[in-house]
Amino acid sequence: MLAAKPYLRSLQFNPEKTIDFDTYPFSIPAVRELEQIDFHADVTFLVGENGAGKSTLLEAIAVAWGFNAEGGNQNNAFSTANAHSDLHSYLRTVKSYRRPKTGYFLRAESFFNVATSIAELDAIPGAGPKIGPSYGDKALHEQSHGESFLALLQNKFRPDGIYMLDEPEAALSPNRQLAALTIIHRLVQRQCQFIIATHSPILLAYPDAKIYVLDHTGLTETHYKDTEHYAVTRDFLNNPEGILRHLFAEENEDD
Template identity: 60%
Template structure:
């Protein structure tokens, strides 16, 4: 069957790896990784810090032609060359269609993307300024959360491929819900998302697949079985009891 989604399968070329004792192949999830089948609309990558989910997402982004520090495929800048070579060992199976839009969002380097936009707009050119595609207001003149939402609302469009690394980092719970609604609109317009996240709000999106990066590899998991959901539910059901246990007050 011919796939129409932009990324239909991600595989590790294990035969090319000369040693799984060196970075990034020594990461717990990468060490035993075989392949992953993204959801046609939204795929969440979850796991503890250091599990390898962000490194994996970065490698997918580089394999798809995005700048390692983030941005669209037209961005070509680097403030520090820190990305791994995992992209060289991935095989990305693509569908027959090609995305008309795309962006790689990294929470930790979005400041650098905003600076690059300003630098490019300072150069003389015949076309409109780049910032006009981001709402027309400098991303540096907005809060972190406001600039993220400006990106989602103005720069992202239908029929796009969007790779997001911890987009909830600057968003309040209410803004996370707003982002979720925007993701739904775009996914309904033939866009595909792969999102590394810790947010139980975002990963509650129903038309999605959740992949857990853990010590034994990568496995698909139901939302209610994620530690994020269970911890948050337990806390909200009885915060005093949880805090008493945590702080040794029992």
């Protein structure tokens, strides 16, 4: 029998759709050159420079799955701005024979909006069970950004789930990124699948993960130690003084 994971096995462009590759977001090289993405059963990373299309692609994957474009689980339907692309409508997904029991799309940039939506719904008299307590004992808006992220991971992420995270390290210290890795690993062992867009060399170190680099040539699978994130971090930590001297010398030359 086929394994239940990966819940999301692969995606590609729908061949029945006509696409204008001169228009955004199809003009982004990583999108334009997209043929097929095969997802790891446990963890798949999307990495690349700012503007490479990581968040755009992850958002499209999440919406194609059924998540709200601004984040949350499949019950969240709020919208503060209609700014997401229609890339999702051009994608064809290949899914497992078995659906996950739960899931969540975390967008670092709009998680505040998710927390606000939850607080507003909980404030409506007679609206039903409160949502906030499912995120922990303390209201999300009463916590720091990093604390609320960890509260989400610890309280809302359950076994048998699919989780899509857009730059979760944005609010997490290095120690809390390590804590997040521990939570991710625990959930992977309990039949969860993760798809993560990140800049973090700490998160990228997750063992045996599949890593896709998005750049001007398109989308390419690579290994952890071949990523720019690993190389730049390693070189800087091995010789911070030399790197800074070089950078500042270049700045003086430009002046």
